[in-house]
Amino acid sequence: METSILIAKLLGPVLLIFSVGLLANRSLIRPIADDILSSATWNYTFGFFDLLTGLAIVLFHNVWAWDWPLIITLFGWIAIVRGVLHLMLPRLSLGTEPKYISRDGVLMVGLVIAALAGGTLTYFGYTA
Numbered sequence: 001m002e003t004s005i006l007i008a009k010l011l012g013p014v015l016l017i018f019s020v021g022l023l024a025n026r027s028l029i030r031p032i033a034d035d036i037l038s039s040a041t042w043n044y045t046f047g048f049f050d051l052l053t054g055l056a057i058v059l060f061h062n063v064w065a066w067d068w069p070l071i072i073t074l075f076g077w078i079a080i081v082r083g084v085l086h087l088m089l090p091r092l093s094l095g096t097e098p099k100y101i102s103r104d105g106v107l108m109v110g111l112v113i114a115a116l117a118g119g120t121l122t123y124f125g126y127t128a
Contacts, residue, residue, distance in 0.1 A: 001069075003061050004072060005128050006125075007057060007061055007072050008072065008122070008124050008125030009125035011075065011121055012119070012121030014118070015114050015121065016114075016115060017118075018114065019111045019114035019115040023111050023115065040090060044090065048087065050079045050082040051087060053083075054078070057072060057075065062076070068121070072121065075117070
């Protein structure tokens with residue numbers, strides 16, 4: 001449980017601040033998303049950091065219990081999959097992401113989910 005709390009204290013506020021910051025500055029969401037999704041450099045950079053972050057989380061926290069630590073594990077595995085896709089199939093990720101993220105609603109839903117996950121992890125990380 002100590003590992004869950006430590007990761008929640010780190011990951012929770014980062015997700016919360018990132019997502020709430022973008023939601024509060026909605027005019028920045030589309031230009032940032034377009035820039036990231038159209039750049040091979042950003043694609044590889046995010047792929048590298050997704051893979052690194054995901055592997056670090058899964059190596060130290062691969063907990064499949066039906067409780068709040070599951071959020072951390074799912075985040076780790078999603079990051080691994082995203083990282084592998086960005087690094088191994090860059091043309092696929094550059095070609096498909098703009099299509100399904102072309103609507104601002106998809107970005108907003110993703111940010112709200114990230115804010116909820118970040119808030120949940122922050123709460124449990126600092127109250128446990």
